[in-house]
Amino acid sequence: MSEYYPASICINGHVMSDDHSNVQPYCSYCGEKVISTCPNCNAPIHGDERCDGIVVVGFTFKPDSYCYNCGNPYPWVQRIIDASKELLELDDDANQESIDLIVSSLPDLMVSSPKQEIAKAKFKKGLKSFTTFTKDSLKTVLTDVLSESIKRSLFES
Ligand SMILES: [Zn+2]
Ligand SMILES: [Zn+2]
Known part of the structure; x- marks a missing residue:
């Protein structure tokens, strides 16, 4: 089993x-609360993996999306999902069905799993009914949590 440093x-x-x-x-960047444990189950949040004697160069630490102990999304992931929903609801062309399609696909798009292909299809189907402005804003909201290849396949027509 891997050992991890704690994180803030x-x-x-x-x-x-x-x-x-x-x-x-x-x-220091946004003034929000800093946490070191899962707000849901109190399990310590994983930081860098401990590699005894191995120096990993050029590796950028990226926080986990989901708690390994309880499976709930961490607050930074939940906020992105909430922000996406709010953004989609502002679009005058929005219908609830499309909003639900996109929002329900987001958790599967953020991690690689067999469900990712289905999530891509749902997302693209939902996205058709939104304006270019909303699409561009959504891309910005999701930019840090989606991989480059996922972004390309979702936002290129
Ligand atoms: Zn911050
Ligand atoms: Zn947890």
């Missing part, structure tokens, strides 16, 4: 430390 991450997903817990109470 703000609820918007800004990493304050990938090898120490509770380094500071609030985020």
Whole structure:
């Protein structure tokens, strides 16, 4: 089993430390609360993987999307899902069915799984009914949580 350092991450997903817990109470970038444990089950959030004697160069730490202990999305993922929903609801052309299609596909798009292909299809079907403005804004909201290849396949017509 892998060993991990503890981490301190703000609820918007800004990493304050990938090898120490509770380094500071609030985020230096956005002022939000910094957490080191899952708000749902209190399991410590994983930081960098411990590699004894191995120096990994050029590796950027990326926070987990889901808690390994309880399976709930971490706050930074939940916020992106909530923000996407709010953005889609602002579009005058929006219908609830399309909003639901897109929002329900998001968790599967953020992690690689067999359901990712289905999620892509749902997302693209839902996205058809939105304006270019909404599409561009949604792409910006999701930019950090989707891989480049997923983004290309979702937003290129
Ligand atoms: Zn922050
Ligand atoms: Zn948890």
